[in-house]
Amino acid sequence: MISHEAMHLAESLAHYALIVMALVYILRIRWFLGFVAGKERQAPTGAADTNPKRGSNYSLAIIAMPWVMESTRTKPFLYLQFVLFHLGVVAGITLSFTIPFAAEFTALPIVQIIFKSLIGAAFVVGVIRIIRRIGNIYMRAISTPDDHFALWLLTAWFGFAYFAVSMDGGMAQYIYFWMTMFFLLYVPFSKISHYLYYPFTRHYFGKSMGRRGVYPIRRGPAAS
Amino acid sequence: MSSNSNGKQRSHKAEMLLERFGKKLNRQVAGSLVACVHCGLCTDSCHYVQTNPGDVTYAPAYKADRLRKIFKRHHDWTGRVFPWWVGAKSVFTDEDLEELKDISFGKCTNCRRCTINCPMGVDFATFNRMLRGMLVSVGVMPEGVAVVSKDQWEIGNQMGVLKEDYIDTIEWMSEEMQIELDDETAVIPIDKENADVVYSINPREVKYDPRTISDAAKIFHLAGENWTMPSEGWDMTNFGLFSGDDDLGGAVSGMLYDKVVELKGKKLVISECGHGYRSTRCEGPNWAKRDVPFEMESSVITMLRFIKEGRIKVDKSRNPEPITFHDSCNNARSCGLFEEPRELLNLVCEDFREMYPNRVEGYCCTGGGGAMSMSEYSGRRLKSAKVKADQLKATGAKIVATSCHNCVDGLSDCIKHYDVGMEVTQLVNLVANALIIPEKPVIVPVEKEAEKVVAEAAKLAGKRVLIVDDEPDILTFFSTVLEDNGAEILTATDGEEAVQIAIKEHIDLVTLDINMPGKDGGWVFEKLRTTKETQTIPICIISGKPELRRLIYERSVPAPDGYLDKPVDEDMLLRNVRKIIELAERGELASISTS
Numbered sequence: 001m002i003s004h005e006a007m008h009l010a011e012s013l014a015h016y017a018l019i020v021m022a023l024v025y026i027l028r029i030r031w032f033l034g035f036v037a038g039k040e041r042q043a044p045t046g047a048a049d050t051n052p053k054r055g056s057n058y059s060l061a062i063i064a065m066p067w068v069m070e071s072t073r074t075k076p077f078l079y080l081q082f083v084l085f086h087l088g089v090v091a092g093i094t095l096s097f098t099i100p101f102a103a104e105f106t107a108l109p110i111v112q113i114i115f116k117s118l119i120g121a122a123f124v125v126g127v128i129r130i131i132r133r134i135g136n137i138y139m140r141a142i143s144t145p146d147d148h149f150a151l152w153l154l155t156a157w158f159g160f161a162y163f164a165v166s167m168d169g170g171m172a173q174y175i176y177f178w179m180t181m182f183f184l185l186y187v188p189f190s191k192i193s194h195y196l197y198y199p200f201t202r203h204y205f206g207k208s209m210g211r212r213g214v215y216p217i218r219r220g221p222a223a224s
Numbered sequence: 225m226s227s228n229s230n231g232k233q234r235s236h237k238a239e240m241l242l243e244r245f246g247k248k249l250n251r252q253v254a255g256s257l258v259a260c261v262h263c264g265l266c267t268d269s270c271h272y273v274q275t276n277p278g279d280v281t282y283a284p285a286y287k288a289d290r291l292r293k294i295f296k297r298h299h300d301w302t303g304r305v306f307p308w309w310v311g312a313k314s315v316f317t318d319e320d321l322e323e324l325k326d327i328s329f330g331k332c333t334n335c336r337r338c339t340i341n342c343p344m345g346v347d348f349a350t351f352n353r354m355l356r357g358m359l360v361s362v363g364v365m366p367e368g369v370a371v372v373s374k375d376q377w378e379i380g381n382q383m384g385v386l387k388e389d390y391i392d393t394i395e396w397m398s399e400e401m402q403i404e405l406d407d408e409t410a411v412i413p414i415d416k417e418n419a420d421v422v423y424s425i426n427p428r429e430v431k432y433d434p435r436t437i438s439d440a441a442k443i444f445h446l447a448g449e450n451w452t453m454p455s456e457g458w459d460m461t462n463f464g465l466f467s468g469d470d471d472l473g474g475a476v477s478g479m480l481y482d483k484v485v486e487l488k489g490k491k492l493v494i495s496e497c498g499h500g501y502r503s504t505r506c507e508g509p510n511w512a513k514r515d516v517p518f519e520m521e522s523s524v525i526t527m528l529r530f531i532k533e534g535r536i537k538v539d540k541s542r543n544p545e546p547i548t549f550h551d552s553c554n555n556a557r558s559c560g561l562f563e564e565p566r567e568l569l570n571l572v573c574e575d576f577r578e579m580y581p582n583r584v585e586g587y588c589c590t591g592g593g594g595a596m597s598m599s600e601y602s603g604r605r606l607k608s609a610k611v612k613a614d615q616l617k618a619t620g621a622k623i624v625a626t627s628c629h630n631c632v633d634g635l636s637d638c639i640k641h642y643d644v645g646m647e648v649t650q651l652v653n654l655v656a657n658a659l660i661i662p663e664k665p666v667i668v669p670v671e672k673e674a675e676k677v678v679a680e681a682a683k684l685a686g687k688r689v690l691i692v693d694d695e696p697d698i699l700t701f702f703s704t705v706l707e708d709n710g711a712e713i714l715t716a717t718d719g720e721e722a723v724q725i726a727i728k729e730h731i732d733l734v735t736l737d738i739n740m741p742g743k744d745g746g747w748v749f750e751k752l753r754t755t756k757e758t759q760t761i762p763i764c765i766i767s768g769k770p771e772l773r774r775l776i777y778e779r780s781v782p783a784p785d786g787y788l789d790k791p792v793d794e795d796m797l798l799r800n801v802r803k804i805i806e807l808a809e810r811g812e813l814a815s816i817s818t819s
């Protein structure tokens with residue numbers, strides 16, 4: 001059993017790490033916005049029912065429309081993994097708040113089941129992704145040490161978070177908080193911060209594709 | 225050589241490349257460089273990956289990482305502090321640049337198929353083009369790219385077509401149209417001011433495929449369009465798109481825009497060419513950094529409009545064969561031009577069949593991104609074309625139509641290499657073929673008609689034509705037609721015999737087949753052009769294999785004086801033979817004056 005003080009310290013550090021992460025993110029965004037945006041001067045092409053704004057909105061929502069892109073449409077299992085993995089991240093972060101600030105709520109059986117299912121599924125996906133990243137020749141070729149480490153880190157974090165859900169104040173929960181702290185400090189320096197750029201890349205690409213009548217994608221009536 | 229922070233030596237070119245990189249980066253590209261999560265979802269969207277299983281160097285993210293590594297090393301501080309950890313790496317030697325060249329030019333056609341399949345919105349094709357531009361700016365590029373870029377900078381079009389050749393071809397097509405429509409007003413107006421439409425073309429049309437010009441002219445004329453073709457600044461293609469050279473891109477599109485403004489044209493219509501359409505219509509204003517004060521439109525949309533407005537009438541039963549459509553990547557994936565060609569095909573063809581996948585998900589013809597000009601990568605290109613060949617075969621169609629000259633060449637090579645047994649055509653040819661030409665209630669007095677026949681026949685009287693072809697039926701047909709019109713005929717069935725006859729005899733014109741056993745037409749052509757006794761003889765290529773055109777046009781001798789696709793009918797043969805002989809007599813054949 002970990003002492004109450006030690007556990008409290010771990011919890012607090014995790015929350016301070018969140019503040020540090022937010023600060024580094026602000027610096028990152030400032031750095032990114034330092035690049036001047038390219039200007040599009042062309043008159044619209046393609047279908048008349050779309051425009052840059054519609055293209056941008058569609059582009060931002062594309063991640064929730066797996067049927068749109070061939071890459072997600074034809075690989076539903078990979079898409080499912082993506083969904084479960086990211087839900088697990090949300091659940092894991094939420095847990096770091098509910099344990100110290102809403103212990104009674106976290107202890108509710110239904111809440112426990114939800115947390116455990118989401119985080120457990122994410123852990124399984126993490127393991128599958130590790131196997132894919134190491135076993136698939138293409139994945140290996142494009143992976144950096146950061147890619148590998150980030151995946152191992154998150155998968156291990158899911159593992160400890162899974163046991164931390166049971167609120168026993170034990171070692172798993174203690175490690176989970178320390179890992180959360182490390183994870184939050186590491187995130188802005190690693191590929192895990194991709195979601196920071198996602199709105200920008202998708203917005204700019206969607207704006208351009210909307211102007212050119214490519215977004216929303218039309219596949220034709222009989223496309224296979 | 226100059227040294228870098230690690231004490232490692234960096235070549236001058238590598239140093240310059242890094243300097244350019246900093247200047248070219250914008251937010252869109254920086255976003256694409258930082259956002260990749262290495263998820264690998266884009267991997268098998270690339271036709272190169274599909275045809276080279278296990279070779280990771282073709283994977284889009286692997287290719288993209290070549291530039292991403294440099295970005296991280298020089299522009300992202302995590303890569304500056306922990307380069308190994310995030311895979312950051314700089315370039316130092318000229319060999320490093322050669323490796324980048326091999327990837328960016330030789331392993332990607334910038335088709336954007338991976339881009340459209342990336343959940344993060346990483347636009348690899350766009351920054352690969354930027355990488356090409358950086359390499360070009362330090363003189364590292366495939367030879368073909370250097371040659372074509374030079375032509376476009378110096379001559380103003382990417383095939384080095386001289387102004388006199390261009391004007392000559394337009395006038396020739398104009399005369400053909402007059403004869404075909406039997407209408408003196410059916411001309412191609414050049415440099416007409418205040419036209420509603422200024423029509424721009426691809427130099428390939430002048431050099432290899434003038435029929436697309438006459439077909440378009442026929443359509444404009446029958447639609448009653450107030451149109452013109454510019455005498456200069458007429459090339460709507462733009463090698464800047466392929467080479468990544470924005471300055472070239474801006475200069476070329478600027479020339480075109482300037483000409484339309486000078487002519488006070490209301491609309492610029494762009495003939496069927498994917499990269500030309502994208503360059504002129506979409507990217508040109510960005511490269512040239514100017515707003516364009518007139519409308520621009522693809523000729524596909526123009527033709528569709530003519531039909532819908534009832535300005536031309538078509539009969540789809542004239543195109544009865546099963547036909548499929550190949551979407552040019554630039555048209556579909558980068559400009560949203562994919563429904564109009566289908567609508568048009570359904571109006572002018574009886575049996576249109578989709579090819580799958582299509583529209584923005586279609587596969588590259590594999591000749592995109594300037595690949596046709598980079599002969600060192602032809603092997604890779606043809607290997608990757610297997611994906612397209614399989615797509616084509618699955619349609620069961622006899623003809624594949626496309627709206628791009630580059631795709632015509634890419635598809636022709638693919639079809640030949642994989643023995644697909646299909647013809648390639650463009651929409652303009654199909655529309656022209658389906659045109660219903662209104663009857664003219666004009667009665668020509670019998671004497672006048674007779675005078676005309678005599679005058680036409682006189683043009684060939686006593687002229688000696690050498691017909692070179694290995695097919696006996698063709699020899700007989702051409703000989704009969706030309707003899708009946710007063711010409712004296714000599715024939716040869718193989719290359720060496722043809723050259724011997726041409727050296728010994730006085731010949732006014734050679735009609736030359738390309739595909740012959742033994743010495744082919746390409747060899748004969750070069751021999752005739754380089755032999756003192758024969759170099760001024762006009763030559764008209766008549767071939768049934770358009771894909772072999774390169775055997776003729778890639779030689780460094782003056783281009784042939786005429787080019788006809790088999791099958792050739794009596795009228796077409798006579799018109800062209802007469803025209804060449806007439807121009808030769810007036811000393812107006814460009815090839816002869818430059819030889």
Ligand code: SF4
Pocket residue numbers: 259260261262263264265266267284285341342343344345346
């Ligand atoms: S480019 Fe996009 S799809 Fe490809 S690996 Fe990167 S994030 Fe994934």
Ligand code: SF4
Pocket residue numbers: 269270271272283284287331332333334335336337338339348349
């Ligand atoms: S742009 Fe096309 S050719 Fe290039 S990597 Fe992507 S899919 Fe392959």
